[in-house]
Amino acid sequence: MTHEAPRKRADARRNEQTLLDAAAAAFVAAGVDAPVRDIAARAGVGVGTIYRHFPTRADLIVAVYRHQVEACASAGPDLLAGTASPHAALAAWIDLFVDFLVTKHGLAAALRSDDTTFETLHAYFIDRLLPVCASLLSAAVTAGEARPDVEPFALMYAVGNLCIGAGRDPRYDARHMAQLLVAGLRPPPPAA
Amino acid sequence: MTHEAPRKRADARRNEQTLLDAAAAAFVAAGVDAPVRDIAARAGVGVGTIYRHFPTRADLIVAVYRHQVEACASAGPDLLAGTASPHAALAAWIDLFVDFLVTKHGLAAALRSDDTTFETLHAYFIDRLLPVCASLLSAAVTAGEARPDVEPFALMYAVGNLCIGAGRDPRYDARHMAQLLVAGLRPPPPAA
Amino acid sequence: MTHEAPRKRADARRNEQTLLDAAAAAFVAAGVDAPVRDIAARAGVGVGTIYRHFPTRADLIVAVYRHQVEACASAGPDLLAGTASPHAALAAWIDLFVDFLVTKHGLAAALRSDDTTFETLHAYFIDRLLPVCASLLSAAVTAGEARPDVEPFALMYAVGNLCIGAGRDPRYDARHMAQLLVAGLRPPPPAA
Amino acid sequence: MTHEAPRKRADARRNEQTLLDAAAAAFVAAGVDAPVRDIAARAGVGVGTIYRHFPTRADLIVAVYRHQVEACASAGPDLLAGTASPHAALAAWIDLFVDFLVTKHGLAAALRSDDTTFETLHAYFIDRLLPVCASLLSAAVTAGEARPDVEPFALMYAVGNLCIGAGRDPRYDARHMAQLLVAGLRPPPPAA
DNA sequence: TATGAATGAGCTTTCATTCAT
DNA sequence: AATGAATGAAAGCTCATTCAT
Structure with a gap:
């Protein structure tokens, strides 16, 4: 005023x-x-x-990446609504997440660091993205496109891990590996 | 004398x-x-x-883990010979590898560090284990139990990554995630 | 403000x-x-x-001695102008230089050290003082008061050396020895 | 026996x-x-x-160079006996001494080090060579070829100093400088 | 409120020297 | 008497963090 x-x-x-x-x-x-x-x-x-x-350094990192984390979070529902199948939506969202992480040198590693400085950072990512991942995964499970025995937390953690060091070795393609993991989520075919 | x-x-x-x-x-x-x-x-x-x-520090690290790396390497052929299917053998070997890594806190992370001190370490792991992984994967591909578009290096790198920070959070089970990845290796069912 | x-x-x-x-x-x-x-x-x-x-250490050393090196450098022309003969001016300047060095215990030795840290130091001294010494020596040569076969660099180096360890043994007087050296610069009398 | x-x-x-x-x-x-x-x-x-x-290190150094020091010591009387003038004999002996020192990298510097380890070394040199230098110098003084106001110790110390770092810079010739010093020993011509 | 000088813990690495074998 | 493994003091340098101005 x-x-x-x-x-x-x-x-x-x-x-x-x-x-x-x-x-x-x-x-x-x-x-x-x-x-x-x-x-x-x-x-x-x-x-x-x-x-x-x-x-703290975590405050700084969170602030630096806030926009992109938020964008990633809000993309979840849109993908779920606009993609052919829940599994495909999940796959697409994971792709977005991986894209984000691999372009932020060292971020994925920091998320795994046991330096307590980064706890806040870890918490923020879980806070904002876990619910999104959970709803996508849950939809896939409901649709019979994903096993029910995988927790969203574990999935996010795994995908985060797959991004560590990506870009340092051309023989390693984090996105490809993440998609392999997502493919592995599909329920195994009934052992006829 | x-x-x-x-x-x-x-x-x-x-x-x-x-x-x-x-x-x-x-x-x-x-x-x-x-x-x-x-x-x-x-x-x-x-x-x-x-x-x-x-x-050098690398000398020390390699010495510390040598026995177990060698054990892991030699287990590969045995598994291939004694397991029902090549894919199952690969899965079992990956399990061994993950078991090894997750019990060596910090080792998986070091393998991804860009600290040049660890280059030798990384090289040693690749040297000893990549051929083993490659032969298992190749057998699975030949048996039609794995996609042909995944390089052994990428697979090992991914599995190594999945082990980072394992044990720090009870909600994350690296072995489970690695098996998901291995499951994802199976060729997708023909879109009937 | x-x-x-x-x-x-x-x-x-x-x-x-x-x-x-x-x-x-x-x-x-x-x-x-x-x-x-x-x-x-x-x-x-x-x-x-x-x-x-x-x-760097050289920065520190140069800073420590800068004032006095500069003073020594600027004294050269004054002496040349205000002293009876060029040879006497050179002798007086060498006296100043020796006075400076012998009161800086360890400096003369550092100037001779082959530790690369000191290269910059050595260079600084040469840079600032060699031209001064050269002009005094050249004037003496021109006046027929000094042999033409001695390079200013060698003279400075020698005088610097004579100052090493001065003050540690009362039986050694660096100034005296430097003056002996300067006396030795005079052209030898014609062998009548 | x-x-x-x-x-x-x-x-x-x-x-x-x-x-x-x-x-x-x-x-x-x-x-x-x-x-x-x-x-x-x-x-x-x-x-x-x-x-x-x-x-101690000094013991080792002394042992290494003992032969040559002894040779230098015993050359003194011979030179005095076989050279035209006492001053020339002194000059020749200084030349020998300088030759010895400049070929022993770091020795001249060690002689000036204030590291107590080297005290013994210094003492040995003085012990063996000072009397020789003294007798040559004294003969030159007696012959009117050298000022009486220079102590043999100071002369030796000075010559030793002149050898420090010799060989590291081609612009510096220790032998030349030592001869300049010896030339400076001559009594100044009477100021007619 | 912003600055950046100051602090000092912490890490690596090198050797002189001792001493058990 | 010889060996060389072990010791540990030293020294350089780098930041994260604090705090006087």
């Missing part, structure tokens, strides 16, 4: 965006545990500023 | 085993990049002793 | 001077390859601070 | 000679502070053997 407050907020947001862009760039170049100093330098700010905005 | 020389060697060997045990323990606790100091402390020796026996 | 920026810089500069003093003291006590940790301890700072200000 | 003792002594001497040769080689390759291990390896013995024969 006053002019002051909004203006400040706008400035702050611009500032924060600069930080996020810098972090994203640093993450691409050196992985998600790029030195704080590098990020600060890219953003043209002091390290203190980063710590003020993002107290 | 014949007693003298061996005696020293026996001691040295015992000592080396102590080192390997300590390293294994440290690897479990802190991953394969556990500080050399920690390993030395666990073994009750000075750091110099570690460097004397294992000049 | 004009006060803010300078204040920080003033502090930093004071700090840097503390560092230089500490380094100078450490160099006296333990030579110019005194452990970084020692220097930091003397200055009452962490090692990181040293690395921040002086990324 | 018995056969045993002499034989043993002969063996021991041979062994020691092997050590000295190895040390000499290591000194050439890596200076007089070459790692003990290198020397042991070259000699094909364990490090313990070196320590048994030469408790």
Whole structure:
């Protein structure tokens, strides 16, 4: 309502965006545990500023990838609605998820790190994406297109794992492997 | 005369085993990049002793896991000979491989690390196990029990990845997921 | 506004001077390859601070001695102008140079070290002082007061060497020996 | 008198000679502070053997160079007897001394090191060579060919210094500089 | 609120030296 | 007497994190 407050907020947001862009760039170049100093330098700010905005590294990573995680989350229902079969919808969604992860150097590995710094990060991914994955998987199970003995958590964890190190060796195609895993979800044909 | 020389060697060997045990323990606790100091402390020796026996970290890691890698490698042909179908043999071998990896906390992750220290380690695994995996997979393909479009390297890499972080979350069962992947190898049923 | 920026810089500069003093003291006590940790301890700072200000050891050494090297360099022309003969001017300048070196315990030795860390240091000395020495020597040669077969580089190198270890043994007077060397520069009297 | 003792002594001497040769080689390759291990390896013995024969590094260095130091020492009187003038004899002897030092990489520097390990080494050189230098210098003074105000110790120390680092820079010729110094010993011509 | 200087823990690696065999 | 395995002190360097300005 006053002019002051909004203006400040706008400035702050611009500032924060600069930080996020810098972090994203640093993450691409050196992985998600790029030195704080590098990020600060890219953003043209002091390290203190980063710590003020993002107290832990997980906060920063989450902020950097929030948009894309959200996009991935919201794609779930659309795919379910617009794809021929629930299994195909699940496969397509997994593809999206893998695409996201393999392009974020080091992110998949960070999700598996036992460094407690990354617990928050892990939790965020589970929080936002697990329900989506669960509903897709559940639909497939209901349609008889997937075994009922696979938990959505395990599936997501597995797919996340398959993305680790992807891109470092041309002989390894994470997307292909993830699709193999999804294919494996189909109920085995009745042993005639 | 014949007693003298061996005696020293026996001691040295015992000592080396102590080192390997300590390293294994440290690897479990802190991953394969556990500080050399920690390993030395666990073994009750000075750091110099570690460097004397294992000049590079890769030497140490390979030594720690050599026995089990060799056992895994030699199990391949036996399984192929003694199992009902090639696909079942492959599944059984993958099970062995996963069993090995999931009990070596941090090893799977190290295999994916881009730390150059681990290149030798990675190479050793590929060297010893890839041919085994390849022959099993090839037999399955020949028997019409597996798609021909999956490279053994990719399969091993994927299975290795699935083992990362296993045991940290009870909701994730790496063996189960690996078997899903193997199930996904089966040729898709002809779309009748 | 004009006060803010300078204040920080003033502090930093004071700090840097503390560092230089500490380094100078450490160099006296333990030579110019005194452990970084020692220097930091003397200055009452962490090692990181040293690395921040002086990324390489050569940077630190040059900084420590810069003032005096510059003073020595600028004294050359003055002496040439204000002294009775070119040879006397050269002798006086060499005296200055020796005075500088002998009071910097360990510096002369470092200039001769084959440790690559010191290459930059050596280069700096040559850069700043060699031209000065050369002009003095050349004037003496022109005046018929010095043999033409001695290169300024060799002369400086020799004088530098004569200063090594000076002060450790009371029976050795580097200045005296340097003057002997300068005396030896005079052309030999014609063998009548 | 018995056969045993002499034989043993002969063996021991041979062994020691092997050590000295190895040390000499290591000194050439890596200076007089070459790692003990290198020397042991070259000699094909364990490090313990070196320590048994030469408790301190100085002992080893002295032993390695003893022959040559003795040769240099005994050359003094011969030169004095067989050279035209005492000054020329001194000059020739300094030449011998410089030749010796510049071919022993790092030796001149070790003589100036303030590492207490090398005190013995320094003492040995002074012990054996100072009297020789003193008698040559004294003869030159007596003949009116050298100033009386230079102590033999200082002269030797200076010449030793001039040899430091010789051979590392082609622009520096230690022998030339030493001869300059010796030339400077001549009494200045009477200021007519 | 932003800055970036300072801190110091932590890791690797090298050798001189000791001492059990 | 010889061996060489073991020891561990040292030293360099890198960041994550704090905090005075």
